[in-house]
Amino acid sequence: MPRFRLTLEYDGRPFMGWQMQDHGPSVQGAIEAAIQRITGLNASVIGAGRTDSGVHARGQVAHVDLDTPLTPFRLGEALNYHLRTDEATPGAVAVLDCTLADEAFHARFSAIYRTYQYRIVNRRAPLTHARGLAWHVIQPLDAAAMHAAAQSLVGQHDFTTFRSVHCQSRSPVKTLGEIRVTQEGEAILVDVGARSFLHHQVRSMVGCLKLVGDGSWTADDLQAALAARDRAALGLNAPPDGLYFMRVDYA
Amino acid sequence: MPRFRLTLEYDGRPFMGWQMQDHGPSVQGAIEAAIQRITGLNASVIGAGRTDSGVHARGQVAHVDLDTPLTPFRLGEALNYHLRTDEATPGAVAVLDCTLADEAFHARFSAIYRTYQYRIVNRRAPLTHARGLAWHVIQPLDAAAMHAAAQSLVGQHDFTTFRSVHCQSRSPVKTLGEIRVTQEGEAILVDVGARSFLHHQVRSMVGCLKLVGDGSWTADDLQAALAARDRAALGLNAPPDGLYFMRVDYA
Known part of the structure; x- marks a missing residue:
């Protein structure tokens, strides 16, 4: 068939x-x-x-x-x-x-890399065209500080802090391949890639990076949250509105 | 007051x-x-x-x-x-x-330059997020050919061909300051600027540029349409979905 x-x-x-x-x-x-x-x-x-x-x-x-x-x-x-x-x-x-x-192809199990983009619109005025299509953040964000802090998340870690209580993954250990924070006008884009992610991992990482961007957290606070391996150490979970599943790579 | x-x-x-x-x-x-x-x-x-x-x-x-x-x-x-x-x-x-x-400021009469952007999404698949926010064109468009042809519209012309029958402007003569056609992935953007525009002028110009982009018209056909100074010479009026009023400049 x-x-x-x-x-x-x-x-x-x-x-x-x-x-x-x-x-x-x-x-x-x-x-x-x-x-x-x-x-x-x-x-x-x-x-x-x-x-x-x-x-x-x-x-x-x-x-x-x-x-x-x-x-x-x-x-x-x-x-x-x-x-x-x-x-x-x-x-x-x-x-x-x-x-x-091919009959050996399986959309989920054959995937070797997944890429997501998280879209923030950073401005005072409410969103019009982008309602539900981005996270609206009013406090000015420092995208360069977010990018620098985010690099501590790259590599293999126990991401328990950034994991939903509903996550069905056998292990909280994942390998984050890359994370890039860039600014395009009033948009701040967070591009992430990994073989696989825990449930809510991207939104949880972005939520904490927002705290770095608005000055509530230092880069050290982010590292401490990761090291805590405790959901209670999560600063903020970003809303679904800004998250886009961009691409899947196969062998 | x-x-x-x-x-x-x-x-x-x-x-x-x-x-x-x-x-x-x-x-x-x-x-x-x-x-x-x-x-x-x-x-x-x-x-x-x-x-x-x-x-x-x-x-x-x-x-x-x-x-x-x-x-x-x-x-x-x-x-x-x-x-x-x-x-x-x-x-x-x-x-x-x-x-x-200032009390001398008038949003309409003090304006010296208006900028619009027209957004086309050029792909086979229907639009999802961009429904009503862009013109969906299926036939492959040549953005470079559109840009080159568009340059004949720059400057002072009688734009009767590109004017709605409902236009209330006293004269069909307008001075187009600039028109740029660029490609960003599957999006084709037409940026135009002028002191003022006739009713439907941007959408009518974009409609004809689409015909150049898909190969139905040559650059000469576009020039002939302009020279005809006749609404009947209009090839196509683009839908409102892709049109954005971007900016107004004042003295």
Whole structure:
């Protein structure tokens, strides 16, 4: 049976998250409903990462096995048509790319590197176009200080401080490949990459970096929070609004 | 009586345009309603440009005369509070700056230069986050060809071809100061500046540049359309979604 690989963009605002939920729309549910309308099949779509409620994607990757004669191009076009006209969440999900994958390809388990971007808008005035698409921070932030402090997080650490109590990962030890904080006008962007992340790890790291940026914390405070290996040492968890799942790399 | 100068950002999607309308919400109406709630006064807010339905702003300028003891900072903060909690269009307008202006200052008549940006997203997949915030063009566009052709529009011309039938300007002769077409990933940005524009001029120029970009028109076709001085020679009018009023300069 053909395995299809999908690259997905979505606006997280109307969703309870990636994973199918009883109590509200999910990205996975929207795609599976579109597949059902196109092929009549009840298929399971497996994503590289289970993004939370309100979290966005510009390059989530998923796979799905479908006994269909449709070419990948036709399937992608049909999915986009049905996602655009979906009754519950019209236009919130788009298929950027649809290809045939090898049967050994698994969107989640074959992934070797994941990249997220966290977007802060740093200004006094409320957001208009960017409502729900960025974290609005009023206090002036020092992006250079945030970048410098963030480098202590790179490498292999026990990230218990930056881990949600709901995290299902077997170990709190992860290897952060890179973290870059840059400024573009009133936007401050935090780009992070790793093989995998703990639940809430990016939002928790960004929340603490915000405290460094506004002068509440020193770089030493951030290192002490990491060293504490204790969720109680977390300074702040950033809201989902600014988080984008950007890219997944495979071997 | 103090004259206040407001710099405004707005999401044009929920509005019938800048100007007060009987048949739907306007940006002017939202700001005047907020002023009424703050001061009890019925004031007229005058904008530098009357943007159309669905058109956005990142730097519209307006003035308003208000017999109030509020400082400009307090007025700006109060406006943002009431605009954010507006019942009809919550969070769609933000005051970026509020200052006291000289009584000789007039947001519309004192303006000497206006800058707009038009945003195209050039890709096959439908838009998600950018729905209503950019023009989605599927056919691959050649931004360099668009930029080169656009230069024939710079300077003083009779822009009748690029003028709406509803335009109220006395003369169709305008001086285009600059036009730049640049590419940033999948986005194509058209930045234009002039002392003033005809109604629909930016959208009409961008519509024709899209035809150059997709190969339907040559640079000569664009020049011929301009030379025709005839609305019937217009190739295409771009939708409001991608248009942003960016900045107003005063002497």
